[in-house]
Amino acid sequence: MTIVFEFISSSSRFVAGTRDATSRQGARASAGVSQCKICADAEADVVFKPCGHRVTCQECCLRCKLCLICAKPVQAKVRSDGQPVQATQANQRRQQELDAKLKELEDRHQCAICMERTRNVVFLCGHGACTECSANLDCCHMCRVPVERKIPIFSG
Structure with a gap:
């Protein structure tokens, strides 16, 4: 609701400004139109x-x-014209970027030898492998420095 807070020599302008804002809101409510509960910028459609x-x-x-009112799982989203809501290209591109980032993070914690298990042993050179693969190593598989010590790491 927009209310004019300026007093310019007469209170009639303040009352008129309030009446205009109230009438707009009343027209909007009578038409069944409401604002988006998340961004409050666009029409909830x-x-x-x-x-x-x-x-x-x-x-x-x-x-x-989930629905913001009743917290039930949303199975479908339909626009006011009856068409199903589709993800925009920007959202699809963002999803692809996030998927690539997730894959990169998973690869960073994966054993570089077997590519199956999580890396949970680190050598003094800073490289690492899983417990099973590191058991057979005498030198680092990445830099070929002799493995003096195997340090277990824990991800919590």
Whole structure:
């Protein structure tokens, strides 16, 4: 709701400003239009199925897995024109970037020898492997420095 807070020589302007804002809000409420509960910038125009609540805009609904009102799982998201909501190209690109980052993090903690188990032993040179692969090593598989000590690491 927009209220004019300026007093310019008469209070009639303040009252008129308040009346305009109130009438806009009343018109919006009577039309059944509400703001997005997440961003509060756009119109809430996406209906969650099966509960039928309409609380978010098309941009914000992509992140919702549960209804914000009843907390039921959202099985489908439908726009006000009846079309299902599709992820935008920007969101798809962002998802691909996040998937690549996740793969990189997983690879960083994976044994470089067997590529199956988590790296849980580190050598003094700083390289590492899993317990099973490191049991057979006399020198580091990466830099060929003799392995003097095998230090177990724990990921919690």
